[in-house]
Amino acid sequence: MTATEYQQAKKRNNSATASTVRDSLIKVRRMYAKVLKRMNRVVARLPQAELSSRNRERILASVPRDKLFTEITGYIDTGRKKVIKRTFDIDRKYVEDAFREAGKPIDLESVFDRQAGKIDKRYKIKNATVNYSLLVQNRARYSLSPSVWDAIDGFSDKILAIVEAELKAGTDPVKITKILEEYLAGGSEKILGRWLQLDIGSPEYKKRIGKGGADYRTQRVVRTEMYNARRDADIEAGRMNPGATGMFNWTLSPVSNSCEICEGRASGSPYTAEVVQSLQDNIHPQCSCLLSPVLKDHDEFMAELQAYVGGEDNAIADWASVYGI
Numbered sequence: 001m002t003a004t005e006y007q008q009a010k011k012r013n014n015s016a017t018a019s020t021v022r023d024s025l026i027k028v029r030r031m032y033a034k035v036l037k038r039m040n041r042v043v044a045r046l047p048q049a050e051l052s053s054r055n056r057e058r059i060l061a062s063v064p065r066d067k068l069f070t071e072i073t074g075y076i077d078t079g080r081k082k083v084i085k086r087t088f089d090i091d092r093k094y095v096e097d098a099f100r101e102a103g104k105p106i107d108l109e110s111v112f113d114r115q116a117g118k119i120d121k122r123y124k125i126k127n128a129t130v131n132y133s134l135l136v137q138n139r140a141r142y143s144l145s146p147s148v149w150d151a152i153d154g155f156s157d158k159i160l161a162i163v164e165a166e167l168k169a170g171t172d173p174v175k176i177t178k179i180l181e182e183y184l185a186g187g188s189e190k191i192l193g194r195w196l197q198l199d200i201g202s203p204e205y206k207k208r209i210g211k212g213g214a215d216y217r218t219q220r221v222v223r224t225e226m227y228n229a230r231r232d233a234d235i236e237a238g239r240m241n242p243g244a245t246g247m248f249n250w251t252l253s254p255v256s257n258s259c260e261i262c263e264g265r266a267s268g269s270p271y272t273a274e275v276v277q278s279l280q281d282n283i284h285p286q287c288s289c290l291l292s293p294v295l296k297d298h299d300e301f302m303a304e305l306q307a308y309v310g311g312e313d314n315a316i317a318d319w320a321s322v323y324g325i
Contacts, residue, residue, distance in 0.1 A: 001093055001098075002298065017083050017226070017230050018255055020082050020083055021226045025219050025223065031068065032155060032214065035063055035064065038062045038063070038064075039159060041062070042058050043177050048170065050168060059159070059163065069148055069149065072218060073148060075222065076221075080225060081120055083233065084229055087233035087234055091237040092111075092237075095241055098302060103306075103309060112237070116236075119229070119236055144225060150217065154216075155214055155217070158183075158209045158210070161208040162180060162191060163176055164205065187212065188209050188213060192206065192211075220286050223286050223288070227289075228283065231283070232280065234248070235248065235273055243296055243298075245270075246272065248292065248293055249266075249271075249292045249294060250279070250289060251266065251289060252266050253287070253289050262284075262287065266289070
């Protein structure tokens with residue numbers, strides 16, 4: 001694998017990461033659609049009167065919170081493993097190809113997989129022990145679990161806000177179920193437009209449903225977690241690659257080709273592993289910017305590798321010692 005092929009593989013991985021995130025978000029949407037059907041069975045039977053506390057509790061009871069939590073965290077865990085594994089495989093193949101070119105074929109899959117597994121384990125330990133809200137991002141204090149619970153509660157509260165406002169406006173409960181389905185599919189724009197025309201929905205209700213849709217908070221958690229994993233994987237895989245310099249470029253989001261918050265980070269590249277990890281640990285929610293290890297000159301790397309294969313005690317030998325190769 002040449003340096004050019006390495007960069008091409010990284011770009012393909014950008015698309016693959018975006019695809020994994022997109023697939024996970026689709027699963028989340030389908031999951032909430034099923035939940036909404038259960039909620040709507042309760043909503044359709046409501047009396048055409050102000051929502052009572054008892055009926056409010058009946059709607060909330062129709063939400064399988066524990067099951068939702070398990071499914072959401074499952075989607076995140078599965079997607080995160082894919083993202084981390086693919087990222088490590090690129091650097092592994094680059095190193096294996098270099099060894100093969102130097103006349104000493106080597107299988108590094110177990111070594112790179114072990115480091116990839118450590119990243120995934122690190123996420124699970126953090127998520128199980130530390131409290132944190134995604135409203136202000138500092139990954140040194142990050143925990144997935146409370147964020148997922150908050151997202152589930154946010155979904156329920158948004159649905160309740162619409163039901164309450166529509167009942168106060170005299171909307172037929174069966175009609176409300178259709179409105180909720182439209183809300184999940186298309187976000188709050190139609191709801192707010194409808195409320196503007198009908199003059200219903202107090203500022204409190206409008207604030208509760210927000211502008212991002214019923215499942216917006218869950219989508220944000222999933223997207224943030226996936227891209228955090230990708231950046232962490234790029235840092236660790238780059239540090240593990242003896243053909244890399246130990247420096248990293250910050251690349252603006254390949255999804256939108258821009259990120260106003262991170263523009264300064266991109267222009268300040270390259271960074272050391274320590275600095276780029278610090279930037280990563282203080283990232284903003286939903287950031288889809290990525291990192292790319294800076295490779296050594298390929299000819300210089302090959303000369304260093306061939307010297308190691310020939311018995312020289314050099315930087316490659318130190319690398320082999322660190323990773324038990």
